[in-house]
Every structure is written in C-alpha cells, then in structure tokens.
Amino acid sequence: MTQNNLSHLPVEEELRGRIFWLIRLRWVALAGILVSVSLTEHIFHIPLPEREIYLVSLGIFLCNAIFFLYLKRLERCNSAKIFSRFAFIQILLDWLALTFLIHYTGGIESPVILFFFFHALISSILLSPKNFYLQPTLGVFLVGMVAILEYKEVIGHVTLSGFITNSHYQNPIYIFGILFFFATALYVSTYLSTSIIKKLRERNKELINLKRVAEDAYQRIQTLYSLNNTISSTLDLEEVLGLVARKTAEVMNVKGCSVRLLDQTRKRLELGASYGLSEEYLQKGPVDADKSLTEALKGKPVSVLDVTKDPRVQYPEEAKREGIASMLAVPLVFREEVIGTLRIHTAKPRDFDSEETEFASAIARAVSIAITNAKAYKKVLEFDKARSRFMMMVAHEMRAPVTAIQGILRTILDGYLGEISPRQKELLSRAESRTYSFLALINDLLDLGADETELVESKLSPTSIRDTLGKVLGLLGLKMKEKNIEIEVETPETPLIISEVEGDMEKLFTNLIGNAVKYTASNGKISVRIGIEDKSIKIVVSDTGIGISSEDLPHIFEEFYRTKNARMLEREGTGLGLSIVKRIVERYDGKISVESEPNKGTTFTIIFPRNKVKISPASP
Known part of the structure; x- marks a missing residue:
C-alpha cells in the first residue's frame, strides 16, 4: 500500500x-x-x-x-x-x-x-x-x-x-x-x-x-493461506502459477504479475504464467538471464522505480508501451538454488517498501515449493507410464507362449497324442490349472498397464448395463450352482446405456461378483442392485462372505494387495481385481466405496453420474 x-x-x-x-x-x-x-x-x-x-x-x-x-x-x-x-x-x-x-x-x-x-x-x-x-x-x-x-x-x-x-x-x-x-x-x-x-x-x-495496515496484512495472510491451500491441493503447475499471478496482482493493487522460470540451460527465463499483461508484451522477445534484472537471479529482490531509465531492464521501450512504470522482481529459490523470478509490474511509479518486498518474497517461497512438487510429480507420472509400458510389453510377450502351452496341455489331456497314465494326467491337470491362473494374471496386468489417455481417446461403444450383468451372471452361474449360492438381482425396467471402452463393464461385474462367489461359503447369498437416483446411477454388490477386517479395508484397492483371510481361503489370486475395478469406475467419473465386517459379508457401492449413463426408453 x-x-x-x-x-x-x-x-x-x-x-x-x-x-x-x-x-x-x-x-x-x-x-x-x-x-x-x-x-x-x-x-x-x-x-x-x-x-x-x-x-x-x-x-x-x-x-x-x-x-x-x-x-x-x-x-x-x-x-x-x-x-x-x-x-x-x-x-x-x-x-x-x-x-x-x-x-x-x-x-x-x-x-x-x-x-x-x-x-x-x-x-x-x-x-x-x-x-x-x-x-x-x-x-x-x-x-x-x-x-x-x-x-x-x-x-x-x-x-x-x-x-x-x-x-x-x-x-x-x-x-x-x-x-x-x-x-x-x-x-x-x-x-x-x-x-x-x-x-x-x-x-x-x-x-x-x-486499521488499514492491519486489514492489508490480514488480506495478505489470507492470500498466502489461499495459495498454500491451492498448492497443497493440486500438482497442476499451470493452474498454480496462474492463480499466484492473479492473486499477487490483486492484493498488491498493481497492473500485472508474471512468473518466469529458468530453462535447462539457465540462460533464459521462460514464461510460466502472467496476469494483467498483454500478449504483445509477453512475446516481446527472449528474456535473457544475464540481461534482465540479473540481481534477482543471484537471490536478491530487485526494485526498479523507472523502467525507462534503469539499465537493468532488458526491454525498456516495450515496457513503456505496455504502460509499466515500476517493477519488483523477487527470486524463486529452492534448496539454495534460484529457479526463476516472480515479477510485479505497476502502472504508476512506485517505490516498493520492505513490507511489500517481504510479502512478494513469501509468495515466491511458496511458488518455489509448488514448482518443485509439480516437477517431482511429473517425473513420478513419467516413471509410472514407463512402468506401465514395460508391464504391457512383458505381458504381451508372455501371453502368446502361455496360451500355446495351455493349448498343448489340453491336447495331451484330451488324448490326441496317445494314452497317458493317471499320474501323468494329474500332473498335467495341475500344470493346466497353473497356466489358467498365469493367463488370468497376464490379462489383469494388461488391463492395469493400459494407458488411461489412450483408453479415453479410443472409440467408445454404447453398452447395456443390464445385458452386461446378465452375461457375467451366466458365466459365473455354474460356480454359484456348485456352491448353492442364492443370487438376488434387482434392476430398473428402463434400460441403462453407458458409452464405454469395450469390455469395461464386463470386467467390473466379473471382478466384483467373481470375488463375491469366490469368498462366499456354500449356501450363502449374493445380491446385485442397480437403481436410478436424482443425479446418479447406483450399483450395489453385496455378499454374505468372509468379509474384510478394518486393518485391510484401507488397502483393498491397492495393486497386488490381498487380505489375510482371502489368502488363507484361496492361495491363488493376483490382488489386482479391485484395483482394476477402481480404475474403471474413476474412468467414468464415478466413485466406489466399501463396507464390510469379518464373517458377515461385504458391500461395494458404485456411483456413476447421470451424465455418463443414458436412460433409454427402449432396449438397445
């Protein structure tokens, strides 16, 4: 002020x-x-x-x-x-x-x-x-x-x-x-x-x-608090820098604000975000680290009272045409290394006092942390994509030979290559069972490693949720019959159509209902209910199975995680099914929650927004 x-x-x-x-x-x-x-x-x-x-x-x-x-x-x-x-x-x-x-x-x-x-x-x-x-x-x-x-x-x-x-x-x-x-x-x-x-x-x-000084101080504290909240709530660097530029300009009552970051060569300052400045001024030319307010890149705030007369300003004529009179530049520092500058531009001559300089420096410190976090997050995403690509490549390479082995074993077991002894048949059956489990793991890895961006951009096809549910129940019907499990299904008469990546809804129901069948004892009960609410479509899958302990509940959607009681009941399993379900639900902006009690059963609830599901007056 x-x-x-x-x-x-x-x-x-x-x-x-x-x-x-x-x-x-x-x-x-x-x-x-x-x-x-x-x-x-x-x-x-x-x-x-x-x-x-x-x-x-x-x-x-x-x-x-x-x-x-x-x-x-x-x-x-x-x-x-x-x-x-x-x-x-x-x-x-x-x-x-x-x-x-x-x-x-x-x-x-x-x-x-x-x-x-x-x-x-x-x-x-x-x-x-x-x-x-x-x-x-x-x-x-x-x-x-x-x-x-x-x-x-x-x-x-x-x-x-x-x-x-x-x-x-x-x-x-x-x-x-x-x-x-x-x-x-x-x-x-x-x-x-x-x-x-x-x-x-x-x-x-x-x-x-x-009072006014106190109000200004309070407003600045509120701004810093708001910026810190935003920084902690998002890792989108562009969003954070844009908000910082706007808030800084508004609170300090200046013409504009810009954030510039050093490139990899550390010789130029690239624009990260700006507010209140014209595109013509921002594109005036390259901003050289050794010509534009160089003291800020040495870790010291720089205040310029008259941009037209100060030799530290690289583009004085362009600044004059933009209507800039004074400037303040503060360094963005992380771990004692300058990574850029926060620049404040005024329309009238202004001698920035120590309070204003300190406030700008406080914002710069928060921005430095946000930039570092965003860059670290970007590297994590790149690593995750590399891991997914590697997983996909390995799984693809493994699926063909495993499928071939499975076919050869079935040929031998069916007697096409001659009679085999009971002992040989037992060993070959075990090997075939293992190949089925291994092939299921490969398919899960392929689903888990699929690139989300490529999936969303792939062609979507309309699919009836009720028909998909009926198909999955038909495939699991024999297992339910063997365990004498009662199945209760409740669906709306009006068909529900979702535009999906082919096979997503089938994988979702197969994993949820398949787990319910696997972990529910004989003579148990499974229910599937699909309902239409005001703003959403609700899918509820519940069973009377072994349940999940409170210690395991926070981890069940993690990759390769299996609960203790599940491992005791079934040795075979990848621990990827629920991770795949969660990814599918989130792919369509949905939410999934779970309630469970050991030895009493588990209930999964999925909510899809109405804008993702079409309520059709007739069957597709």
Whole structure:
C-alpha cells in the first residue's frame, strides 16, 4: 500500500454523521428556546418580546427543516468540500440567530451570550482548521455590533425587568469590559478546544491508518493461506502459477504479475504464467538471464522505480508501451538454488517498501515449493507410464507362449497324442490349472498397464448395463450352482446405456461378483442392485462372505494387495481385481466405496453420474 492511500481518510462519512448530530441538536435547542420563553414569562414574570423571539424560532425551524432535507439529498455525495461548506453555512446562520436572540433578551447584558461559547466548541468539531478562528471572530463582531448599535440607540434595547436592576448597555466601560472578556474567553476556549480536536483527529487518523495496515496484512495472510491451500491441493503447475499471478496482482493493487522460470540451460527465463499483461508484451522477445534484472537471479529482490531509465531492464521501450512504470522482481529459490523470478509490474511509479518486498518474497517461497512438487510429480507420472509400458510389453510377450502351452496341455489331456497314465494326467491337470491362473494374471496386468489417455481417446461403444450383468451372471452361474449360492438381482425396467471402452463393464461385474462367489461359503447369498437416483446411477454388490477386517479395508484397492483371510481361503489370486475395478469406475467419473465386517459379508457401492449413463426408453 502506498503512502497516498494511507493518508486518505473516510472524512465524508464522519462529516455526514456530525452534521446530522448538529441538526438533531438544533431541534433540541429550538424546543429549549420555546420552553425558556414560556418559563421566563409565566414563572419568573420577566417580560420578553415574545413575538420577535417566536419569529426567530420560526426562522430556525424552517432553516433546520431545509438543512435536514438537503442532507438527505447528500446521502450519495462523497465530497468532503460540500459537507464542510454545508456545515459552515449552518454555523454561520446559527450565529446570526444567536445574535438576534441576544438582542431580544437584553443585548450586551443577555445571559444568552454564554451560548456563543457552546457554539464555538461545535465549530471546532465540525469545521476545518483554517476556519477555527473565523467563527469566534464573527461572534465577537456580531455581539460588538449589537452592543454598539444599542449604545448609539440605532436599535432599541430590551431591558430584562426583574432580572437586571441597573441597565449598563450605555456604559462604555461596561461594554468594553464585557466585550474584552467575551472575546478573550471565546478565543481561549476555541484555542483549547481546537488543540484537543487536532490531537483527537491525529489519533483517529493513526487508528484508521493502523486499521488499514492491519486489514492489508490480514488480506495478505489470507492470500498466502489461499495459495498454500491451492498448492497443497493440486500438482497442476499451470493452474498454480496462474492463480499466484492473479492473486499477487490483486492484493498488491498493481497492473500485472508474471512468473518466469529458468530453462535447462539457465540462460533464459521462460514464461510460466502472467496476469494483467498483454500478449504483445509477453512475446516481446527472449528474456535473457544475464540481461534482465540479473540481481534477482543471484537471490536478491530487485526494485526498479523507472523502467525507462534503469539499465537493468532488458526491454525498456516495450515496457513503456505496455504502460509499466515500476517493477519488483523477487527470486524463486529452492534448496539454495534460484529457479526463476516472480515479477510485479505497476502502472504508476512506485517505490516498493520492505513490507511489500517481504510479502512478494513469501509468495515466491511458496511458488518455489509448488514448482518443485509439480516437477517431482511429473517425473513420478513419467516413471509410472514407463512402468506401465514395460508391464504391457512383458505381458504381451508372455501371453502368446502361455496360451500355446495351455493349448498343448489340453491336447495331451484330451488324448490326441496317445494314452497317458493317471499320474501323468494329474500332473498335467495341475500344470493346466497353473497356466489358467498365469493367463488370468497376464490379462489383469494388461488391463492395469493400459494407458488411461489412450483408453479415453479410443472409440467408445454404447453398452447395456443390464445385458452386461446378465452375461457375467451366466458365466459365473455354474460356480454359484456348485456352491448353492442364492443370487438376488434387482434392476430398473428402463434400460441403462453407458458409452464405454469395450469390455469395461464386463470386467467390473466379473471382478466384483467373481470375488463375491469366490469368498462366499456354500449356501450363502449374493445380491446385485442397480437403481436410478436424482443425479446418479447406483450399483450395489453385496455378499454374505468372509468379509474384510478394518486393518485391510484401507488397502483393498491397492495393486497386488490381498487380505489375510482371502489368502488363507484361496492361495491363488493376483490382488489386482479391485484395483482394476477402481480404475474403471474413476474412468467414468464415478466413485466406489466399501463396507464390510469379518464373517458377515461385504458391500461395494458404485456411483456413476447421470451424465455418463443414458436412460433409454427402449432396449438397445
């Protein structure tokens, strides 16, 4: 925040409130005048020119009503000058009204003269310092004029019979003494009150400045907190850098912000993200590390007050055309190595203070961590893709010979190559069983290693979820019959069509229901329910099998993981089935959850968004 911004105070609201207070106070004063006149006449029996005083009161009433209506019109006004002028006019008219009241209540001998002191205090509160002593001077002048005009008998004198026994309005010494003490007391009280008011205003200004500094600090802390949350929630480098550039420019109230990263040669700074800068300026030419704000690449913040005159700026003319006046560059440092710079651009000349530089440096530190994390994540993804490609290659190379071995074993077992002994048949059957398990593992590895991007970009085909479920149940029917497992199926009458990579839904149901059959004891029960909800399609597969312990539940979707009780019941298994199911569900923006209790059963719930599944009025 600049010093100019700090010095700006919301005086308009303050003046509006004070003027409204003065108008309300004037209503009270008007009521006080009317009550005082009545008491003076009827209680104290002091004669007063009631008609003249009531006329003055009527004038006060009309003026105050006009003031009130005019203030209503100024509700949307933001000009401190207009409010100050409005307050000055009101106080001027108040002093004129007081002058008439003094004349009609005894002139120089009137007790109403004391109210000038009260109004002097109000003037010091409402008026600007240059007008502080103008009002007391006017008050002395008006009272003096009344005294002189009554003394010269230009205007008549009202004597307060019963209140003053001997009238002194024609005694020059008395008049001089009263005016002298009145002027002295008025100026002294004005001086004291204005001194106090000045100190209070200075203190108020300091408090407002402190409040604004605190608000700026809070906003900056909130920005850092928001950036840290974003950095921790995503590893998308482009998204993080774009948010950093926008937030930094908004919080620091500058024209624009850019993030530049050193390339592999460390000789040029490549653009990572920007905000508030034109494409023409960003593409002005290569930004050389040894020509553009080089101190920042040495680990020190660089502040440039005038980009057109500072030799550290590589493209001063382009910056001038862009409307950039000043710049601040802070280094992006990770593990004592500079990896780029965060640059802040202003439209007006700006000398960045230490707080602004420190704030920008704090953002730069967070950005450095985000960049490093994103690069590390990118390497992990590259490694994972390499692993998947290797897995796919090995599995492809292995599937053909294993299939050939399986075919040869089946040929021998079927007797096409001659009679074999029972012992040979037993050994060959075991070998064939192993090849089936091995081939299942190869197929799972191929599914697991398939590149997600290639799958999503491959041709999708519409598939009926109900028909696919029926196909899988038909394939598993013999095993369920052997174990006397009861199957309960509940599907909507309306066909549900999903555009899938061929075979995905079949793999999903085969793995979930196949596991349920495998790990459910004889005479158990399996249920499959498919339902249509407001915003989703819900698939629930539950069984009365061995269940999953609470220790195993967090790991069941991990690759090659098998629970302890599953390994005890079935030695054979890849531990890849549920990993494949989870990948298929997430491929279609779905979610999968599981609930289980050992020895009671397991329930898998899959939710697909409605936009991924078409509800067809007729079968496909």
